[in-house]
Amino acid sequence: MEIYNTLTRKKEPFEPRKDKKVQMFVCGPTVYDYVHIGNARTFVFFDVVAKYLKHRGYDVEYIQNITDIDNKIIEQAQKEGADPLEYAKKYSEIFKEDMKALGVTSPEYKNATDHIPEVIKQVQTLLDKDNAYVIEGDGIYFDLSTFPDYGKLSGRTAGMADDAVSRIDDSDKKRNRGDFSIWKFSQEGDPSWPAPFGDGRPGWHIEDTAITEKYFGPQYDIHGGGQDLIFPHHEAEIAQQESASRLKPFVKYWMHVGFLVNKDQKMSKSTGNFETVNELLKKYPKEVLRFYLLSAHHQSPLEFNEEIMEASKQGIKKVKTWLGYIDLIITKNFKIEKEGQFRLDILGEHFEKAMADDFNTPSAISMFFSLINESNKDIQNQLLDASKAKDMKDWVIEKNKIFGIVPEIIEIPKNITNLTDQRESARKDGKWDESDKIRAQIEKMGFGVEDTIYGPLIVKK
Numbered sequence: 027m028e029i030y031n032t033l034t035r036k037k038e039p040f041e042p043r044k045d046k047k048v049q050m051f052v053c054g055p056t057v058y059d060y061v062h063i064g065n066a067r068t069f070v071f072f073d074v075v076a077k078y079l080k081h082r083g084y085d086v087e088y089i090q091n092i093t094d095i096d097n098k099i100i101e102q103a104q105k106e107g108a109d110p111l112e113y114a115k116k117y118s119e120i121f122k123e124d125m126k127a128l129g130v131t132s133p134e135y136k137n138a139t140d141h142i143p144e145v146i147k148q149v150q151t152l153l154d155k156d157n158a159y160v161i162e163g164d165g166i167y168f169d170l171s172t173f174p175d176y177g178k179l180s181g182r183t184a185g186m187a188d189d190a191v192s193r194i195d196d197s198d199k200k201r202n203r204g205d206f207s208i209w210k211f212s213q214e215g216d217p218s219w220p221a222p223f224g225d226g227r228p229g230w231h232i233e234d235t236a237i238t239e240k241y242f243g244p245q246y247d248i249h250g251g252g253q254d255l256i257f258p259h260h261e262a263e264i265a266q267q268e269s270a271s272r273l274k275p276f277v278k279y280w281m282h283v284g285f286l287v288n289k290d291q292k293m294s295k296s297t298g299n300f301e302t303v304n305e306l307l308k309k310y311p312k313e314v315l316r317f318y319l320l321s322a323h324h325q326s327p328l329e330f331n332e333e334i335m336e337a338s339k340q341g342i343k344k345v346k347t348w349l350g351y352i353d354l355i356i357t358k359n360f361k362i363e364k365e366g367q368f369r370l371d372i373l374g375e376h377f378e379k380a381m382a383d384d385f386n387t388p389s390a391i392s393m394f395f396s397l398i399n400e401s402n403k404d405i406q407n408q409l410l411d412a413s414k415a416k417d418m419k420d421w422v423i424e425k426n427k428i429f430g431i432v433p434e435i436i437e438i439p440k441n442i443t444n445l446t447d448q449r450e451s452a453r454k455d456g457k458w459d460e461s462d463k464i465r466a467q468i469e470k471m472g473f474g475v476e477d478t479i480y481g482p483l484i485v486k487k
């Protein structure tokens with residue numbers, strides 16, 4: 027397997043630090059609003075990464091943080107007259123529900139505010155090692171002049187750091203321009219925690235390294251996030267952890283997901299050009315959203331618009347229809363004399379090759395559609411027997427554990443199958459009026475019947 031590593035700017039063979047064990051961390055949301063489909067791109071992609079690695083036999087420990095204390099949360103909560111921690115808790119719960127509804131099941135979530143002792147420990151270590159200094163009445167800052175490696179991930183330097191002076195890092199008393207706060211002293215109305223160096227709250231970057239140090243130790247295998255986080259956030263994480271432990275590399279493989287763009291602009295909460303997962307899930311099934319999100323290579327930009335969503339919907343409909351035929355062939359135990367040419371083993375090889383090549387999801391997904399397109403020909407020509415249909419279905423169901431793009435097969439209620447049988451016998455007896463009436467009755471109950479060469483195919487409307 028190969029992974030493109032932002033740190034070395036090339037694809038590298040994937041060799042986790044400890045045999046088959048993989049420790050992976052991905053930056054989660056700042057919970058002051060609903061998550062949007064751009065955030066979901068990152069979360070769905072790493073869900074697939076974790077599931078694929080498990081499929082390859084790795085023992086994956088996947089953690090994602092939830093930033094539940096931050097300037098934006100405090101500002102937003104104050105605007106609405108709410109307690110910031112309660113406010114964050116509400117959106118954190120909504121986030122987890124949205125992820126569940128989207129089939130993102132692999133990460134273990136860790137709240138920043140549940141790890142204050144670990145943050146305090148790391149801040150103290152950085153003070154003790156002279157990597158950090160105090161600005162009275164303000165906070166504790168990381169001193170970038172103590173970390174010459176700063177910029178190795180992004181190819182940028184602290185001097186270029188206009189956007190490093192973000193969120194809570196602005197102070198004219200800093201030693202160096204790009205120095206960032208690791209602890210902010212208490213201010214009126216802000217949530218605050220007691221600490222030996224002065225009560226306050228964590229800086230933006232420190233929660234991640236405090237959390238990963240607790241669960242993984244000072245070094246681990248994969249760190250992921252969106253490309254917007256390479257600088258300064260991930261650069262700052264490297265500075266913190268490699269200074270605290272004096273060990274490098276902090277992370278072996280850095281992976282970054284390209285932006286989801288809406289009308290030529292990165293989708294983001296701050297600009298307001300976003301579509302929430304919560305709303306989109308009311309319009310599209312999770313399979314359609316996942317299919318769309320995985321349809322581009324993770325490092326490329328991905329556009330959002332109604333036409334693309336409609337095309338994704340049609341793609342998933344095709345999968346659903348195909349599965350209906352396959353099930354029909356299996357339940358009828360259809361036998362044939364001459365077999366079609368389709369080779370499942372070759373398809374499997376292509377699938378694994380695509381995924382092993384830096385998780386090329388669009389190429390891997392195209393294997394689902396090759397299978398469907400090719401086997402559809404055999405289906406139409408009655409060249410597919412039940413046992414091969416079963417192998418194909420098993421193949422799709424197995425691979426779908428990674429992708430989550432195949433609609434769930436719903437059990438057809440007994441009264442619907444009974445009505446379909448009655449309609450069939452009416453048709454056989456040439457009672458067309460009766461057959462039409464039964465079809466209308468079935469449709470009223472939310473199902474449809476299509477007459478195929480294999481008999482009636484029942485579909486949920």
Ligand code: AMP
Nearest residue numbers: 054055056064065068251252285286293
């Ligand atoms: P945030 O809540 O803004 O910190 O973002 C949470 C996660 O979503 C981070 O890993 C971001 O890098 C990622 N993210 C934010 N916006 C986008 C976008 N438009 N496309 C892809 N990933 C994004």
